[in-house]
Amino acid sequence: MLFAPWPLWAAFAATFAIFGLLLFRTRNTRSQPKGGSLPAAFAFAPAPAADVRATRLPDVLLPSESPDYRFQFSAMVMWSPTATETAESETNYAALAVNAILERARGLTELRDPGHASLVQHELAGALGEMQVDSTKRLLARAESVRLALPGPDQERLDKLAEVRKEEAIWEHERKYEQNRRDYLQHDVLKDPGSAVVWWLAKNDDQVDRTVKDIGLLAQLSSAANNAAIPQTFLPFLSQFTAPDDLFTDDLPTMNGAAAAASTGYGEPDQDGFEAFFNAMGFSHSDPRRRLLARQFAELATKHGRQDVAEELIRRYDPPGESDVNEEGWPDGS
Known part of the structure; x- marks a missing residue:
């Protein structure tokens, strides 16, 4: 008995069934690390791993x-x-x-x-x-x-060099500090004996008596710092005011007439260390600071029991009637 040809719809159904089976197998194969081989048209092999x-x-x-x-x-x-x-x-x-x-x-x-x-x-x-x-x-x-x-x-070498650089920086800083101090002392404080006296007076809280005792030493320091001779104006202080107990003696310290005239320039034979000090400080005869300091020296002399020296200072540098005084007994402007 001969088979009749398949209807057209049956042929299409068979074709779709075969295609669906192949598609299912292809997907199953790609999801497994190992599997059967597929036709080249349906194989999707992954790229090979890099050969590192x-x-x-x-x-x-x-x-x-x-x-x-x-x-x-x-x-x-x-x-x-x-x-x-x-x-x-x-x-x-x-x-x-x-x-x-x-x-x-x-x-x-x-x-x-x-x-x-x-x-x-x-x-x-x-x-x-x-x-x-x-x-x-x-x-x-x-x-x-x-x-x-x-x-x-x-x-190790680099570590040592780093330490040397650090030490050198510290040394350079200290050197500049010392250099600044020297410049300050030589060109400001010890520029001349007068500057040294004023500086020392400020350093000692305006203690005039102590400053007067050290005038001779300050004059020597100033001269040594500038490689110069001690001005003649300050020569009397070298012997008369260096010792602590020699500030007030039996008589006012005096020089001979020639030395006084040479040191002060006024030609008066009775010039002494106080007059030399006032001249060195640049206090003229009309400067009220001369009378002020004379009053302070007189008070110091009185405290030391030397009323006679105090009276002599007042007589010579602050005589009554020569200047007006305030209620406290000091020259006006003090």
């Missing part, structure tokens, strides 16, 4: 910013051939990868201070951590486990 290999780069000396110091560098070099190359060729890819990493590392370290090795290590690790094509275009390379340091002796 590694080689150890031992300690290598790289240049630094200073020609006398070099960094000690080590890393794990990771490399992979490019798409046009295969790792099975006769090319020494490991050597090319190491050379590529060294070139990249050297370009960075030769611009860095050797004293900052620990900081440069982190910078270098970031720069070498990316896969990059080498100069031959045959492989990609990057570095892991980057280590960078200075050899021990070099690190």
Whole structure:
């Protein structure tokens, strides 16, 4: 018995059933790591994994910013051939990868201070951590486990130099401080005996008696500081006011007439140390400060039991009626 041809709808149904079966098998195969083979038209194989290999780069000396110091560098070099190359060729890819990493590392370290090795290590690790094509275009390379340091002796030298620079900075600061003090003393305080006396008076809270005792010493200091002779105006103080107990003696200290005339320029034979002091301070005969100091010296003499000396000072430098006095007995303007 002969079979009659299939109806048209049956043929279409069979075709769709076969297509659905093939599609189901294709999806099932792609979801499994291993499976049966499919026709080439329905196979979707994944791209092969990159062929990444590694080689150890031992300690290598790289240049630094200073020609006398070099960094000690080590890393794990990771490399992979490019798409046009295969790792099975006769090319020494490991050597090319190491050379590529060294070139990249050297370009960075030769611009860095050797004293900052620990900081440069982190910078270098970031720069070498990316896969990059080498100069031959045959492989990609990057570095892991980057280590960078200075050899021990070099690190010790840098540490010593740093300490020396710190000490030198301190010494330079102290030297400038001492130099400023010397300039201040020589060109300001000890510029001349008069400046020295005023400075010493201010330093001792206006203690006139102590300052008067030290006038001779101050005159010597000023002259020595300026490599000059002691002015004749201050010569009487060298012997009469250096000892603490010699401020007030039985009589007012006097000089001979010639020495007095030479020291004061007034030609009066009865000039003494007080007159020389007033002249050295630049107090003219009409200057009220002469009377003020005379009053202060007179009070000191009275405290020391030398009323006669006090009266003589008042008679010579602040005679009654010569100047007006205020309620406290001091010259006006004091």
